[in-house]
Amino acid sequence: MNVILFLIFAIIAVVCAINVVVQTHPISSAISLVGVMGSLAILYLLLGAEFIAAAQVIVYAGAVMVLFIFVIMLLNAGAEVKQGRSVVVHLLGVPLLIAFLGLVAYFVQRLFPRDVEVTFGGFTGGTAQAIGRALFTTYMLPFEITSILVLIAIVGAIVLARKEMD
Amino acid sequence: MDSFIVISLIKILVVFGVLMTTLAYLQWVERKVIAHIQVRPGPYRVGPHGLLQPLADVIKLITKEDLLPSYVNKPLYLAAPFISVSMALLSISVIPFGPTIEVAGYHTWMQLTDLNIGVVFILAASSMGVYGIALAGWASNNKYALLGGLRSSAQMISYELPMSIAIAAPLLLSNTLSLRELVGTQAGGMLHWNLLRGPFPQIISFIIFLIAAFAETNRVPFDLPEAENELVAGFHTEYSSMKFASFFMAEYANMITVSCMATLLFLGGWDAPWPAAYGSSFVPVIIFALAGLIALYHGVNAVRKRDKLTFPAFGVIFLIIAAIFVLPIVQQWLLPLFWFCAKTGVILFAFMWIRGTLPRFRYDQLMGFTWKFLFPVAMLNLLITGFLVAWFTK
Amino acid sequence: MAAIPISWFLTLSAVLFALGVAGFLFRRNIVTVFMSIELMLNAVNLTFITFSYHFKSVDGHLFAFFVMVVAAAEAAVGLAIILTVFKNRSTLNIDAIDSMKN
Numbered sequence: 001m002n003v004i005l006f007l008i009f010a011i012i013a014v015v016c017a018i019n020v021v022v023q024t025h026p027i028s029s030a031i032s033l034v035g036v037m038g039s040l041a042i043l044y045l046l047l048g049a050e051f052i053a054a055a056q057v058i059v060y061a062g063a064v065m066v067l068f069i070f071v072i073m074l075l076n077a078g079a080e081v082k083q084g085r086s087v088v089v090h091l092l093g094v095p096l097l098i099a100f101l102g103l104v105a106y107f108v109q110r111l112f113p114r115d116v117e118v119t120f121g122g123f124t125g126g127t128a129q130a131i132g133r134a135l136f137t138t139y140m141l142p143f144e145i146t147s148i149l150v151l152i153a154i155v156g157a158i159v160l161a162r163k164e165m166d
Numbered sequence: 167m168d169s170f171i172v173i174s175l176i177k178i179l180v181v182f183g184v185l186m187t188t189l190a191y192l193q194w195v196e197r198k199v200i201a202h203i204q205v206r207p208g209p210y211r212v213g214p215h216g217l218l219q220p221l222a223d224v225i226k227l228i229t230k231e232d233l234l235p236s237y238v239n240k241p242l243y244l245a246a247p248f249i250s251v252s253m254a255l256l257s258i259s260v261i262p263f264g265p266t267i268e269v270a271g272y273h274t275w276m277q278l279t280d281l282n283i284g285v286v287f288i289l290a291a292s293s294m295g296v297y298g299i300a301l302a303g304w305a306s307n308n309k310y311a312l313l314g315g316l317r318s319s320a321q322m323i324s325y326e327l328p329m330s331i332a333i334a335a336p337l338l339l340s341n342t343l344s345l346r347e348l349v350g351t352q353a354g355g356m357l358h359w360n361l362l363r364g365p366f367p368q369i370i371s372f373i374i375f376l377i378a379a380f381a382e383t384n385r386v387p388f389d390l391p392e393a394e395n396e397l398v399a400g401f402h403t404e405y406s407s408m409k410f411a412s413f414f415m416a417e418y419a420n421m422i423t424v425s426c427m428a429t430l431l432f433l434g435g436w437d438a439p440w441p442a443a444y445g446s447s448f449v450p451v452i453i454f455a456l457a458g459l460i461a462l463y464h465g466v467n468a469v470r471k472r473d474k475l476t477f478p479a480f481g482v483i484f485l486i487i488a489a490i491f492v493l494p495i496v497q498q499w500l501l502p503l504f505w506f507c508a509k510t511g512v513i514l515f516a517f518m519w520i521r522g523t524l525p526r527f528r529y530d531q532l533m534g535f536t537w538k539f540l541f542p543v544a545m546l547n548l549l550i551t552g553f554l555v556a557w558f559t560k
Numbered sequence: 561m562a563a564i565p566i567s568w569f570l571t572l573s574a575v576l577f578a579l580g581v582a583g584f585l586f587r588r589n590i591v592t593v594f595m596s597i598e599l600m601l602n603a604v605n606l607t608f609i610t611f612s613y614h615f616k617s618v619d620g621h622l623f624a625f626f627v628m629v630v631a632a633a634e635a636a637v638g639l640a641i642i643l644t645v646f647k648n649r650s651t652l653n654i655d656a657i658d659s660m661k662n
Contacts, residue, residue, distance in 0.1 A: 108574065
């Protein structure tokens, strides 16, 4: 049951990710990226990360990607034109990426042999209480700093995108 | 394991059936309420007091010509109402309607599934519902639809912020994200409800939640993006027949979800306002008996000729329901269900009452209201709640 | 078997990361490049949470949470920059933004 769920959502994630990279119109890429984030949220649930799964859907898929879709709809720039592509880059880049992937997969298989397994319910420490406790005790400093970071981002975005006051 | 699956399937069918009927009849209730606010009878001719009007509307919408314009982006055009409806229905799956119920020896919760993260799950489903509207506006390939869709999605995501913060405040009092446990912590009568208890009664949170809920569900006074005389018809301009009906089903389902959330978070769920020892189990009996007697009285002294037949029928039905409430065998699950539905019904009535009363906000007034007033007030409320809870809990 | 080998999660994360790198290097539209960056960040989040499961500790979840917050902040500022670039150049092609090239 776990394996079937994992396979279904892993395949959906990979297909949507390929779609993000391959589609010409940015809106199709954006919607495929929402699909990737949704399937990743379910994989997080399999790994016992219930709060992070909900946060992924609310923050990432439900706010950040809506922002992307807004910008794409507002700019309305249309599909990407296939020109000025360098053949050398493709000829060199794709084999290198596949080699990178093969290397990482090989080392991962070496380090974590088949008997190191994940079952649904194997880790119950991902509740909101556990995250809250860790967030406000051990990780208090990063929490405060990211608050200031978000404030800077808000001010920056407003300053960059406003109309000129002439 | 298999009895769990069978019971779950039965529960899904029951909840889905009741939900679909409620959606249809909620529209009837809304039309009647708004009509009486405007001193006119409302739907009256199709069936007794217009009760078959939803059926007529469903038949009309199904048999209308289902257009698929050639200039739209077909995959997105077809997917948008589907996303809206599925996300709206998904949030209903975690709402508890009552405590446990025992049928033929099987104990089960009156809830499809209880998640540890129930509250955030509903927030997540409503965040994803924004996509239905944004994609509907984009796919229609129509300037007005695009503008309406963008405005509506921007409104929805802006109002999600005060809503989430207003939800966080009673969670500080109840200390759990699971909806069933939330009701459990509010047991014991009106003074234990999150609205009125603890170091800081959550009245401000309740009001902020309701205002944000109005905006989330695109209801008056925040329904500029979909009003009929603004921007042609907003994001659903190019939709007809069943697809149009799906958007409105999604809106009513969202309304039911936020009313249920308000009941569970602030009004104590299925808890009776005062303990059963002081006679709260007789309240439904009294209400239905009074309704039956009034209906019988108006049936006997009928003003309109048709009422001579329908009002006594309704009176008899209400008296039978009042009698059912007295039976001790059903009291264990019917009474909490009654209280839950009564509280949700009051909030839904408030939705319709406000629709019949208030004018709508202009778009910049709407956005200014949330960012400059509602969000800071919600933050302040959370701060005060957190401070008082920390002060008074050792 | 009822359990998933943990190496499958890590391999999935590597595949998503590689796809993100491919999109980042090979696409010419700024918004698509930006979305590939978000794809890479998601792949890294999956790795964090997988290792959090492996070591039975909640710290990985916290890291993933901070990655999400930073990604949201970066998306906001990055999209504002993209809007400004579009206002000035009327194109979303990266190759067209080369006025500082010799």
